[in-house]
Structure formats: C-alpha cells, structure tokens
Amino acid sequence: xRLSFNMKFNAGLDxxxxxxxxxxxxxxxxxxxxxxxxxxxxxxxxxxxxxLDQNLEQVKQFQSNSVLLKNNLALEETVLxxxxxxxxxxxxxxxxxxxxxxTEAERGALAQExxxxxxxxxxxxxxxxxxxxxxxxxxxxxxxxxxxxxxxGIYEFQGDDGQKALQISPTIALPGNDSxxxxxxxxxxxxxxTPAVISAGGxxxxxxxxxxxxxxxxxxKQNYDSLTPANNDFSVVLTAPSTYEIQRNGAALVPPVTxxxxxxxxxxxxxxxxxxxxxxxxxxxxxxxxxxxxxxxMLTTVDEFIKALENPAISDFxxxxxxxxxxxxxxxxxxxxxxxxxxxxxxINVLDSxxxxxxxxxxxxxxxxxxISEVDYAAALTEITKQEIALEAISNTFxxxxxxxxxxxxx
Numbered sequence: 001x002r003l004s005f006n007m008k009f010n011a012g013l014d015x016x017x018x019x020x021x022x023x024x025x026x027x028x029x030x031x032x033x034x035x036x037x038x039x040x041x042x043x044x045x046x047x048x049x050x051x052l053d054q055n056l057e058q059v060k061q062f063q064s065n066s067v068l069l070k071n072n073l074a075l076e077e078t079v080l081x082x083x084x085x086x087x088x089x090x091x092x093x094x095x096x097x098x099x100x101x102x103t104e105a106e107r108g109a110l111a112q113e114x115x116x117x118x119x120x121x122x123x124x125x126x127x128x129x130x131x132x133x134x135x136x137x138x139x140x141x142x143x144x145x146x147x148x149x150x151x152x153g154i155y156e157f158q159g160d161d162g163q164k165a166l167q168i169s170p171t172i173a174l175p176g177n178d179s180x181x182x183x184x185x186x187x188x189x190x191x192x193x194t195p196a197v198i199s200a201g202g203x204x205x206x207x208x209x210x211x212x213x214x215x216x217x218x219x220x221k222q223n224y225d226s227l228t229p230a231n232n233d234f235s236v237v238l239t240a241p242s243t244y245e246i247q248r249n250g251a252a253l254v255p256p257v258t259x260x261x262x263x264x265x266x267x268x269x270x271x272x273x274x275x276x277x278x279x280x281x282x283x284x285x286x287x288x289x290x291x292x293x294x295x296x297x298m299l300t301t302v303d304e305f306i307k308a309l310e311n312p313a314i315s316d317f318x319x320x321x322x323x324x325x326x327x328x329x330x331x332x333x334x335x336x337x338x339x340x341x342x343x344x345x346x347x348i349n350v351l352d353s354x355x356x357x358x359x360x361x362x363x364x365x366x367x368x369x370x371x372i373s374e375v376d377y378a379a380a381l382t383e384i385t386k387q388e389i390a391l392e393a394i395s396n397t398f399x400x401x402x403x404x405x406x407x408x409x410x411x
Contacts, residue, residue, distance in 0.1 A: 052365050058170075059358050059365070065166040066355045070348060072176040076135055077344050079127045080183075080337050086117050086124070087334050090302055093117075094326040097309060104312050111309035118302045122146060122155070125184060125299070129177075136180035138162035145180050146299060155299035157185050168354050174347050183340045189296040190328040191220040192321075193234075194289045196274065201238060201284015203263075205277045207317060208288050213328060216271030224290050232290040236267060236274055238282045298333040301326055 093110050102110075125146050128134055133141030137159030149156050161182065163175035190213070196206035210216050225231035235247045244261040246253060246269055257269065263281055267274040276286055308314055308322040 056362060056365050059362050062168050062358055063355065063362075066168045066351050066358070069166050069168065069174055069176045070351050072129055072135070073344050073348055073351075075127070075129055076177060077341060077348075079124050079135070080341050080344075083121060083124050084334060084337050084341075086120050087298065087330050087337070089117055090114065090298075090305075090330050091327055091334075094305060094323050094330070097305075098320070098323050100316075107309045111306045114302055114306050114309070118299060118306070121302070122299060125180060134159065135177050136183065138177070138179040138181065139164065141177075146184075146297075153303070155297060155303070157181060157297065168351060169358065172350070172354055174350060178340050178343070183336055184297045184333065185295055187295060187297060187329065187333045187336055189294045189301075190325045191217050191293065192291050192325075193272065194291055196276075197287045198276075199235070199285045199287045201282065202280030203238075203276050203278040203284050203286065204281075206286045207275045209273050209317070209321065210271060210324065211266075211268070211273035212271035213324070214271070219270035220290060224293065226292075234288055234290075236276065236286040236288075238276065238284045238286075240283055242282055296329055298330060301329045301333070 093114060097107065097110055125136060126134060126144055127136070134143065134145045135141070136145045137143050139162030140159045141164075143158045145159050146155050146157060148154075157180055159180055161179045163179060164177055165173040165175045167173045190210075192210060193208055196208040198206050230249045233249055235250070237245045237247055238261055239245065242261045244259055244267060246257040246267075259267065261267070261276075261282065263279055264275065264277050267276070274286070274288075276284070305322055305326040308319055314322075
C-alpha cells in the first residue's frame with residue numbers, strides 16, 4: 001500500500017494530539033483533584049455526586065440555622081436569668097416593706113429602689129437580638145414588646161404569640177424565641193375575694209383576708225363558677241345565740257359549714273380569715289364574693305406596689321393586701337420565667353445533639369464523595385509520565401517518518 005505524505009503526516013499528528021490529550025486529562029485530574037471531569041466520564045458516579053453535593057449544602061444550611069438559634073436562645077436565657085435576679089429583689093423588698101416600724105421616708109426609699117428595678121425589668125423585656133428585633137414580641141419583632149399606656153397607667157404588651165422556628169434537620173424545627181404573651185402576660189393575679197360587706201345586723205366592721213394562699217387557691221380553682229356568677233357569692237350568716245353558718249348563693253354548703261361565733265375572733269374558711277367585730281353583730285350577715293380571675297404582668301404589679309408605698313393614707317389592712325398581691329404575683333411570674341428557662345435548656349440540648357449528628361453526617365458524605373470522585377494521585381502521576389514518554393517517542397518517530405521520501409534513496 002502506498003502512503004502519501006499527507007497520510008503519514010496526519011497519522012503522526014493524530015498520535016501526538018491523542019497522547020497530548022491523555023496527558024492533559026491526567027494533569028486536569030490532579031489540578032481539580034477529581035477523576036470525573038465531565039458527567040460522561042462516569043454517569044452513575046456523577047449522579048451520586050450531585051445528590052451528595054445537595055445533601056452537603058442542605059446540612060451546611062442546617063448548621064448555620066443551628067448556630068443562629070443557639071445564639072438567640074443564649075441571649076434569651078441571659079435576659080431571663082437577669083430578670084429572675086431583679087424579681088427576687090422585688091420579693092425581698094416587698095417582704096421588708098411589711099415591717100410595721102418603717103417610716104414614710106423609709107417606704108419612699110423602697111419605692112425609689114423599686115422604680116429603678118421596674119426600669120431595668122422594662123429594658124430587659126424590650127431586649128433585642130443581633131438583627132435588631134425585639135425577642136419577646138413574637139412575629140411582630142419590629143414592635144417594642146412593652147410600653148406604658150399613659151392614659152391607663154398600665155404597661156401593655158404590643159407583640160403577638162408567635163414563635164419563629166428554624167429548620168435544623170430534615171424533620172426538626174425549633175423556635176428561637178418565646179413570646180412575652182406566654183412568659184410575662186400569662187401570669188395569674190392573686191386569687192382574692194371582694195371586701196367583706198355587712199348586709200344585716202349591728203356589726204361595726206368586718207374584714208376578710210387570705211390567710212393561707214395555697215389552701216384558698218385550691219378551693220378557688222375547684223369552686224369558681226364562670227357560668228353562674230351568683231355561685232361565687234358567699235355569706236356568713238350569724239344566728240342566735242352565737243353561731244355562724246357560711247352559705248353560697250343563699251343556700252347551705254354541702255356539707256354545712258357552721259361553728260360558734262365570737263365577736264372579734266376570726267372565722268377560718270378554706271384559707272380565708274373572716275373577722276366580724278361588734279357586740280351586736282348577732283343576728284346579722286356579712287357578704288363577700290370570689291373575685292374573677294385576671295392576668296397581670298409584673299410591671300403592672302410593681303407599679304401598683306410603688307403607688308401603695310407612696311400613699312401615706314393607705315390603711316394597714318390594704319397595705320398588707322398589696323404586699324400579699326405583690327409577693328404572690330411576682331412568685332407566679334418567676335415560675336413562668338423558670339418554665340421558659342427550662343424549655344430553653346431543653347431546646348439547646350436538642351440543638352447540640354442534632355448539630356453533632358449533622359457534623360457526623362457531613363463527614364460521612366464527604367468521605368463517600370471522595371471515594372467516588374477523588375483522583376488516585378499515584379495513578380495520575382504514572383499516567384502523566386507514561387504519556388510524556390509516549391509523546392516523546394511519537395514525536396521522534398514523526399520526525400523520522402515524515403522525513404523519509406524516494407528522493408532520499410535516489411541521493
């Protein structure tokens with residue numbers, strides 16, 4: 001077969017170009033650290049790599065969410081812990097204010113200290129996160145959580161009950177905040193009765209006070225009737241010669257509550273202490289009712305206590321009631337905060353656990369991806385060396401072959 005010059009030239013050139021391509025491919029594999037330069041190199045492995053890359057990006061986002069959540073929860077935990085310390089101070093001052101020897105000036109000093117604590121509590125309740133949002137305002141995080149209504153003198157909650165959740169795994173989403181509606185607003189005011197009213201007889205005065213708050217709270221929760229208000233009306237009926245009976249809505253209780261009556265001596269009834277004074281009290285009747293339940297945030301509670309401290313005309317009985325209200329309501333608010341702190345701790349534990357699991361998943365996915373796609377350095381270097389030798393051999397051969405012609409032999 002006769003070979004033309006063009007055929008010899010093209011065959012030699014194709015050999016050099018193919019060898020050069022193989023060497024370049026090996027160099028690209030080393031440079032890019034992957035044996036799969038295009039999907040055509042290994043379609044099945046390329047598809048697996050695509051899925052793994054998507055999983056790695058998803059887990060990366062989950063980890064970013066976890067870091068953000070943990071920072072927000074740590075901030076809320078710090079705020080609530082500081083509030084808890086301030087509330088303990090309010091309770092201490094309320095108990096101290098019960099000292100009957102305190103002068104008006106000393107009560108004024110307590111009121112001033114409470115005002116400072118109130119300002120601190122308001123500032124903490126209006127805390128913001130790193131993004132500038134109010135952490136206790138729910139979804140309405142651009143609105144200040146609490147502000148004073150100058151018309152009513154009451155501190156009002158301006159947010160909502162939303163909780164912003166972030167996904168930290170394919171199946172787990174955790175809230176990164178707690179609404180002030182649940183932490184601060186959902187606090188029961190102290191269960192009490194209305195003041196005692198003398199409706200019959202010659203009693204000179206009558207008072208009713210909660211002597212055992214726990215016992216009265218239990219009775220209140222079991223017996224308060226929101227459907228029939230009249231069932232919340234009670235009477236102490238005094239009959240001759242010296243007995244009493246406590247009735248509900250004009251009817252005897254079951255079982256009946258009766259006993260011997262002594263003027264100026266207290267009658268005990270489910271945590272209540274009832275005093276009817278006056279020698280001519282029998283026969284007679286003293287009425288009282290269970291007050292409807294209400295919610296009251298701690299700022300309003302502290303404000304009412306400050307006003308009582310600054311009121312020189314307040315009676316000892318009313319002042320004692322205010323102290324009881326303050327201690328009870330601050331204790332209830334502290335319980336709410338303790339519950340919130342407990343849930344935050346639980347969420348942080350879940351975050352740490354899921355974060356660790358995501359890190360393990362990332363390591364496993366990267367390892368699997370490396371097994372599928374990473375280049376064998378020894379093999380790639382060997383391939384480059386082999387192709388270099390082949391290229392040199394082809395080049396030398398091409399020079400010799402392309403230079404051979406009939407004229408060389410004639411010479």
